[in-house]
Amino acid sequence: MLEEIAVNDTGDLIINVGPQHPSTHGVLHLIITLNGETIKNIDPNLGYIHRSIEKMCESLSYRQFIYVTSRMDYLSSHINNHACALTVEKGLQIEVPERAQYIRVIMDELTRLASHQLWWGAAAMDVGALTPFFHAFREREMINEIMEETCGARLTMNYNVPGGVMADIHPDFQRKTKAFLAFFKDKLPEYDELVTGNIIFQNRMKDIGIISKEDAISYGCSGPTARASGVSCDIRKTHPYSIYDKVQFDEVLETTGDSFGRYLVRMQEMRQSIHIIEQLIDNIPEGDFQAKTKAVLKLPKGEFYTRVETARGELGVYIVSEGGLTPYRIKFRSPGFSNLSALNHMAKGQKIGDMVAIMATLDLVIPDIDR
Amino acid sequence: MMEREALQAQITAINANVTFEEGGEMLNAFVDPKECRDLLQTLHNMDDLAFDYMFCLTCVDWKTHLTMVYHLESTKHRHVVVIKSKLDRENPEIDTMSDIWRTAELLEREVYELFGVRFINHPDLRKLLLSDEWEGWPLRKDYEDPINMIKL
Numbered sequence: 001m002l003e004e005i006a007v008n009d010t011g012d013l014i015i016n017v018g019p020q021h022p023s024t025h026g027v028l029h030l031i032i033t034l035n036g037e038t039i040k041n042i043d044p045n046l047g048y049i050h051r052s053i054e055k056m057c058e059s060l061s062y063r064q065f066i067y068v069t070s071r072m073d074y075l076s077s078h079i080n081n082h083a084c085a086l087t088v089e090k091g092l093q094i095e096v097p098e099r100a101q102y103i104r105v106i107m108d109e110l111t112r113l114a115s116h117q118l119w120w121g122a123a124a125m126d127v128g129a130l131t132p133f134f135h136a137f138r139e140r141e142m143i144n145e146i147m148e149e150t151c152g153a154r155l156t157m158n159y160n161v162p163g164g165v166m167a168d169i170h171p172d173f174q175r176k177t178k179a180f181l182a183f184f185k186d187k188l189p190e191y192d193e194l195v196t197g198n199i200i201f202q203n204r205m206k207d208i209g210i211i212s213k214e215d216a217i218s219y220g221c222s223g224p225t226a227r228a229s230g231v232s233c234d235i236r237k238t239h240p241y242s243i244y245d246k247v248q249f250d251e252v253l254e255t256t257g258d259s260f261g262r263y264l265v266r267m268q269e270m271r272q273s274i275h276i277i278e279q280l281i282d283n284i285p286e287g288d289f290q291a292k293t294k295a296v297l298k299l300p301k302g303e304f305y306t307r308v309e310t311a312r313g314e315l316g317v318y319i320v321s322e323g324g325l326t327p328y329r330i331k332f333r334s335p336g337f338s339n340l341s342a343l344n345h346m347a348k349g350q351k352i353g354d355m356v357a358i359m360a361t362l363d364l365v366i367p368d369i370d371r
Numbered sequence: 372m373m374e375r376e377a378l379q380a381q382i383t384a385i386n387a388n389v390t391f392e393e394g395g396e397m398l399n400a401f402v403d404p405k406e407c408r409d410l411l412q413t414l415h416n417m418d419d420l421a422f423d424y425m426f427c428l429t430c431v432d433w434k435t436h437l438t439m440v441y442h443l444e445s446t447k448h449r450h451v452v453v454i455k456s457k458l459d460r461e462n463p464e465i466d467t468m469s470d471i472w473r474t475a476e477l478l479e480r481e482v483y484e485l486f487g488v489r490f491i492n493h494p495d496l497r498k499l500l501l502s503d504e505w506e507g508w509p510l511r512k513d514y515e516d517p518i519n520m521i522k523l
Contacts (some may be wrong), residue, residue, distance in 0.1 A: 047500030220474030331429040
């Protein structure tokens with residue numbers, strides 16, 4: 001796999017980016033063929049943190065396997081858990097109490113905000129601006145604290161169980177969340193001032209890594225990556241789950257399909273997430289936070305597929321059950337995997353420096369790709 | 372958006388040998404691996420079907436045979452269909468879909484290394500996640516690896 005020689009027969013230079021490289025945000029290895037400074041081909045070499053979560057899940061019970069999925073896309077771990085819990089609930093036809101659904105969706109959106117904040121800081125850092133990273137982490141820390149109080153963990157929350165959530169919300173949860181929203185709403189315009197309107201940043205991002213609508217669909221792109229090309233693919237809108245059909249929010253679409261478009265979509269999505277949380281936070285209904293379920297769960301024979309929208313795009317959980325204690329086969333359709341497959345198409349013909357700007361707005365999380 | 376019965380009728384009109392599975396939340400259709408590519412190509416190209424988005428491609432090992440599973444959606448009409456194809460376990464072969472949906476290129480490479488399915492006419496069928504010298508097909512049910520595999 002690794003090229004021994006740095007120059008191939010046609011005189012093109014072959015360089016390795018990664019597996020350890022700041023711009024890949026994880027252990028991703030790209031073998032890039034260059035003609036001068038222009039990218040001719042990118043061959044991703046994956047699997048440095050492949051743990052075969054799908055195989056692992058085949059020997060875990062329907063209560064246990066949910067927690068492994070926190071380790072896929074660790075920035076959307078709550079949403080991953082939500083998807084798995086939804087699939088099990090679909091199989092067992094468990095009615096989830098409304099209180100649990102409200103809590104889940106608020107947590108989902110907080111997770112999305114935290115993920116987008118980290119992305120914003122890291123993306124700006126990738127193209128040379130260090131300050132935004134500290135701004136983003138200041139706000140993200142507040143979300144992590146809210147999570148820690150209620151879920152007991154900051155990153156891999158493991159808060160969802162089949163039938164609801166593991167514990168009721170902390171008494172301070174609503175107050176702190178509202179305080180955070182008020183604080184963050186003030187800070188978002190600062191984000192725009194600092195980065196969005198910056199002409200140097202715009203020059204790095206505009207007309208870079210363009211992907212057309214047709215290509216984005218063909219490559220299976222989802223999430224902000226596809227929506228920047230004008231593909232309407234927000235699962236929360238197209239196939240609503242939980243209480244997403246009861247809340248008001250807009251699907252953010254851009255038509256440019258370039259790195260700046262992907263940047264703008266995520267910035268707008270943060271505002272939409274705030275809007276969703278504001279509608280729910282004061283209206284969490286009283287009642288149980290968890291439905292009564294049997295101690296041992298057995299899914300009936302059949303196949304169950306759930307699609308949710310994580311911070312990076314569409315996550316699919318496909319369970320094939322033979323009626324036993326453990327899933328017969330699980331497949332996780334991870335958003336990052338398909339988004340990465342479009343990287344070669346996006347970066348071809350661009351300069352090597354622009355590859356970093358493209359990677360920054362694809363928002364790849366490597367454990368999500370390798371699984 | 373096309374209802375389940377209408378979709379079923381359309382698919383039967385394209386290929387009369389397709390069988391359907393009762394129940395399930397999505398429409399499940401079984402097709403012979405030799406006819407699979409033609410059917411999927413038609414599903415992709417026909418205007419009133421327009422299945423242009425492949426959101427999942429995977430394989431299931433049933434011990435007696437392997438089943439390829441294609442989840443398709445139309446971004447225009449928003450209907451969903453699942454196409455399945457049973458493959459021989461000893462010599463699993465099916466045509467590649469990577470020229471119809473570009474996303475299939477990497478997904479098929481993943482299925483190739485984990486299940487050992489050979490995709491005919493695939494442009495670049497190499498291992499993706501595992502190292503090149505890896506032996507065996509890890510997601511098959513009879514796969515044993517005393518060193519790397521943790522039994523829970």
